[in-house]
Amino acid sequence: MAKYKVVFLGPEDDNLEYEKAEMSDLDVEFVKANPRSEGEAMEVVKDADAILNRAGWGSEQFIKSTKNCKVLAVYSHGFNHVDAEAATEHGMMITNGAGMCAEEVSNQAVAFTLALNRQVVQYTLQLRDGGKWNGGEFSPIEPLDEQTLGIIGFGNIGRQIARKLGAWRMNTLVYDPYCPPWLIKEYGVEQVWELNDIFKKSDYVIAIVPLNPETYHMIGKEQFDHMKESAYFINVCRGSVVDEKDLIEALNNKKFRGAGLDVFEQEPADPNNPLFSMPNVIVAPHIAGQSTRSAWLSRRRASQQVAAVLRGQRPSALQNPAVTSKLELLSSMPANEPKL
Template identity: 40%
Template sequence: MSQFKVVVTDYEYGNLKYEEEILARAGITLVPAQCRTEEELIAACKDAHGLLNQYAQITRRVIEALDNCKVIARYGVGVNTIDLAAATEKGICVVNVPDYCMDEVSDHALALLLACARKVVLLNNSVKAGTWDYKISRPISRLRGQTLGIVGFGRIPRTLAGKAKPFGFHLLVYDPYLTQADVEPYGATLVELEELLAKSDFVSVHAPLTPETYHLIGEKELGFMKPSAFIINTSRGPVIDEKALIKALQEGRIAGAGLDVLEEEPAPRDNPLLTMDNVIINPHVAWYSEQAEIELRTKAAQGVVEVLQGYYPRNLVNKEVKDKVHLKRLP
């Protein structure tokens, strides 16, 4: 009988073959679940030694009910589904996968930007509806010489900066944790958020969702933007105040938006964004490629194995937990 039990709290994948393979090699039993509520999570995970988590909310109440848990791994970069403070207090390591989908998300952000700039979706829909007239796309401006503002400057936006530079963009960056020396290698200038919003023709949002970044871009911030500017979001929906965004779009105070994420997902059918021709909405897909999915699943599972085998994991999120656990360094 396996010494350890790991529960997958919820998942959208067709199978769990990658996770099963990695955990089986370590002699760990994998138990799939599809939990949606706190009660379901507590029932499925109470005696688990580790969790693999996609979207289910691992709240303080759930964490306090975990009798044996040593590690929670998130399928993704962000860990906003997990109460980090509660996990740390309980001595549970939280693991993410910070280095996957860098190409995918940066590609997708650039694709949304280009689609907004060149009115690709608007023109496609118009032609398919029977109208052959380029003039409905006016105005379109040349990209070279325009300004791209990047909010947050971790791995993905740095990759985006490298891809955007050959298009001839001037690059501005807002990230309160960096200095000008950090962004200079990317040909960018570090500025405050207000200046970035006021000067940018395109704003690409890449901030993680934390209490500090919730509604980071609200009515006041959107008010700084040019009426000709577009905003792109491939990070997390609540980083932008959606009601404020809808109002700004309805009043013509910004030109449009390319959104891979929303505050509520899936989008309710009465969401006004769904009716706007100047808004492109995708179903939180920027992370996805076949290769990225495999990398995500294998690295998340490996993070669980590392902790259960007695090692500090490569991708430990809540480093404060080191005061509560006694693990070895990975060889």
């Protein structure tokens, strides 16, 4: 009998290549399951030492069904489907795939910024849908190096956005009350202390924060009412960070010029969502994090976190640090060479 039981929730035909490689030095039994109900999920994880979660399970009931589970690792940046407070109370660590798609999501934000600035989609559709040739239809096009970028959230991805759009010499503002001052200085950005100030001062506002009780609907009518009529709003994090009804109303009322949206409150989104038919809105079906690299890197990140916990180490991507008060002292997770 193996020392540790690691339950993988996801497709049962998954060969767990990266997961097995990262835990090759540990005495682990892998159990694969793709439960169809929460009850089935609870049954399969009840005696797990660790959970690799590629599925959507994460309720308080699910978490408290485990007896000795030390860690639940999700494969994505977002972990809003997991009840982190319940996990903390239960003594279970939650880790995410921090860094697994920072380049990809920041690239999507940059792509939206450039496409909105140059009106790429609008002019493509102008020519495709009837062959009209009118280079002034979507003017004016302002020079990016004279525009102000506002970033809401200055974590891994927010910093990548600042670095990349800094190449266009944009003036960059940041709203993130949890960002230490040395990072603000290092990236040469200006920190603002009121959320509304980002909307007042910016020509492009990019939201890149985790979804949690603090950030749910943090952006709505009040913020949109502060925007310049010439400004754009971009969301590449989670749809429910924004009150979508307020967003639709603001766009209908021309409170600002347009938007780039990778995420929506309901996903898959309703095909009749009015955002899809607005000519000044460009959209994508929550694909900002996708690439051939992020697909395997998410596996490496998740399995490294679980391996660290099973070795008695504090995982580097721990998302509920308050849980450590309930645990024995953990050593820090060192940087390790990937096994695969």
